[in-house]
Amino acid sequence: MSWCIYLTHPEVKIDPEVPVPDWGLSETGRERAARAAALPFAGDIRQVISSSEQKAIETAQVFCGRKGVFHRALRFLHENDRSATGFLPPLEFEATADAFFAKPHDSVRGWERAVDAQDRIVTGVKSALRHIPEDDPVLFVGHGAVGTLLMCHLMAVPISRAHDQKRGGSWYRFDKDWLMTQTGRNLAWTEL
Template sequence: MKTTKIIFLRHAETQKDPLVNAVLWGLSERGRAQAEEVSKQPIMSTVDMIYVSEEKKTAFTAEPIAKKFSKEVCASGFFNEVGRGDKFFSAEEFEAEKARQLTNLSYRAFGGESGLDALLRFKKGINEIVRKNPEKTILIVTHGTILNIYFADMLNFFEKLPERWSKTAFCAYGIIENGEVRKDIV
C-alpha cells in the first residue's frame, strides 16, 4: 500500500538585516552551504513535490533540491511562520518574546498571530495538499516556530516547547507518514 509522506524541513540559516522585514531575509553564506548539503540527503531523492512558505529563505533553501531533482516549487501562505509584526528585535528581546509565545500559544507575539491561529492555518494547508496529492512524498520547507508547534500538537507534547524550539537546527527535518510522526523535528 502506498503512503503519503510529508517531510518538513526548517529553512537554512538566514542573513539577518534590521533594515528589512524578516519575511524578505535571504540565506547567509553558511545557510547556502546548509541548503546544498541537505539536497544530498538520500530522502530528498524521494520527493515528488515541494512546497515553501512565502518567505524567501524557504525558497532559497528548497532551490538546490528542486534543481537537483527537477521539481517545481510551490509557495503557499499556509506554511508561513507564525505571523509577526515589522519591528526588528534585539537578540534578547526576540528570545524573551519567543519564549512567551511558546509558553502561551494564545499570545500574539511580535504584534502578530497567536501560535494556535498559526497551527490551525498550517494544518489546513497540510490537509489541502494531502487531499490533492495522495500517495506522494511532499517536502514542505518552512520555519522553526510553526514546525515545533505542529510537531508538539502531533505528539501531544507541548511541555518544554521553548527548549525544543531552541534545539531545532537550521535544515532540521521531521517526517509525518499517513498522519503519524515517523521522525521528530528535534
C-alpha cells in the same frame, strides 16, 4: 499512506532594514540547504511545497535545482506573524519567542497567537496534501516556530518550545495520515 518531510530554512542574511519575510539565505545557509539534496529521503521526493517567504523559497529552490522536482509556494505556510515588532535583537527575540510558546492563547507583543499559527499550519499542510497523489512523498520547506507547532500537533502534545529545533536547517519526517489521527507519535528534529 505516504510520508512527508518538514524542513526549516537554514541561516539567513539578517538585515534590520529589510522586512523579516524578505530575508534571503546567507552563504552558510545556501551550503547547508544543499545538504538536504544528499539526504537519504531526497531521491524519493516528488513535490516541494514551501512558504512564500524568501528564505523558504530559496531553500526549496536549492533542493529542487539539484533534484529536478516541482516546487510551489503557498502563503498560508508562513512563519508566525511577528510584524507587530518587526526585527528584534537576538536576546529580545528569544525572550519573546519563549513567551510565544509559553502563552499559546495570548498575543505576545502583538505577535500572532501560537494556537492560531498552529491551526493555520496544520490546516495549510492538510489542504496542500489534498492536491497531491497519495503515494507521492512531499518536502515541506518552512520555518522553525510553525514547524514546531506542527510537530506538537502530530505528537498530540501541548504547544511547548521544548520541542523546538536547536538550529535552523533541521528536519523531521511524518506520515501523511498522522495529521488526521493525532495518535501521539514521537518526532525529533535532525540537523542538516
